[in-house]
Amino acid sequence: MAVGIRVYSERVGDGGGEPVLDAENGEELMHVQPGVSIVLSNGPPESPGTLYISSKKVVWLSDVDREKGYAVDFLSLSLHAVSRDPEAYPSPCIYTQIETGDDENVDESEDSDSECNGTLDLSKxxxxxxxxxxxxxxxxxxxxxxxxxxxxxxxIEEEEEHNWISSVDQLREEGTEVEDPNWFMSENPTSTIGQSNGDHDLARTVLELQINDRRFEDADEMEHDVDSGHH
Amino acid sequence: MLFFSYFKELVGREVTVELKNDLAIRGTLHSVDQYLNIKLENTRVVDQDKYPHMLSVRNCFIRGSVVRYVQLPPEGVDVELLHDATRREARGG
Known part of the structure; x- marks a missing residue:
């Protein structure tokens, strides 16, 4: 899903210009804005660079360091806004919030952690x-x-549905996978004994039934005999 | 599409958009699209102590997928209209 911001330094040709885009999947360059510095979290502004806005993502590439650059997919941009109030930030800027995938923990930990360590964990x-x-x-x-x-x-709606269905399927598969070996495990050692036992039991029951039948017949005869004996 | 049509009716009114990251932004609803992306104008953050940097962005685009709630102005809620619309939607019309 959302992956947040990432390092991005793939440039077209000799590495001097535009970022490499996924043209095969229809990604197009929409806008180029030279002279843009980038500020991640509450860090310092990074060296002047160029902003490339494609139909899929925002890419910032440093003008100074060819190896330096960042990209964030529009799918990960929760909101963007124009910030002009000097109290909010000294320079007028485009302010964006980035979805990182584990929002719950990030808000509290991100500012202190990333600042204290001096290095930026991009995933936060x-x-x-x-x-x-x-x-x-x-x-x-x-x-x-x-x-x-x-x-x-x-x-998301599709993904959630797919996830939901696949997770249910996974549960079922896991369930049967767990059940199947157990079932075979317990069945195999007992099946030979169990089957013959079952046959014996069946045979006995049938015998008993037959015996019972005879007993009823006998009883009738006995009753008959007793009756006749009384006579 | 019910919400899209409904939110379109609220353009120009004050709403509060609460995001899934707990940020709540109040502003004038400028526009909404079919993905429920929301554009607000004259925004202000409800909990300014927690989000001082969002203090006063003038206009703001919020991705529909990160919205948890939209708080509506009571006078903008036409209960009868919503009843009809939801019934129609439920019938699949």
Whole structure:
């Protein structure tokens, strides 16, 4: 599902330019915004870079360090907003929240942990700010983010259904898998004895039934005999 | 599609969108799409102490899949209309 932000440094050609996109699956480059610095969590702004917005993800690549870059899928972007209030952040920026998959623990631990360690654990990054050197581009960027987010509708309903069905199937399979060997295990050693026992029991019951039948007949005869004896 | 049609009627009104990460954002409903992605304007965060950085973003796009609740303005809830709409939806019409 949501994977959060990740390191991304695959560039087209000699590694100087655009990020490698998944063109085979229809990924298109929608917008390029030069002069953007990126801020992960509450960290410092990272070296100037270029923002590439594709139909599937947001990619930021450093202009200085060719090996440096990040990407986040639109499917992982919970919300995005234009932040202009200097109290919220000193520079006007696009503010985004990132879904990491384990939201419950992240909110409390992320800020303190990532700051204390000095290194950023990308899987715990829930906030990203993109600060363009030209703030007049913010509204335009916001609209592009909106358009691209709408291009990436959630597959959640289907996924949940599939997960649900598959998990039920798994439960059933696990259940039968667990039951089957037990069943065979207990059946195999006893089956030879059990079957012959069963046959004996059956034979006895049949015999007893026959005996009973005879007894009834005998009883009739006995009654008859007794009756006749009284006579 | 019931919710989509219904939320469209609420455009321009004040709503509070509560996200699955407990963030609650109040703002004017600007637009909603078929995936229930929500755009708010003039937003403010309800619990500002907990989310100071969200203090005052002016407009905000919220992914439909991360929305837990949308709190509606009481005057924006037409119970009769909703009754009819849900009945129609239940009939599969």
């Amino acid at each position: 990054i829930t906030e990203m700010r993109l600060v363009p050197s030209d703030p007049s581009q913010l509204d335009h960027l916001f609209e592009i983010f909106c358009e691209c987010a709408e291009l990436n509708p959630e597959l």
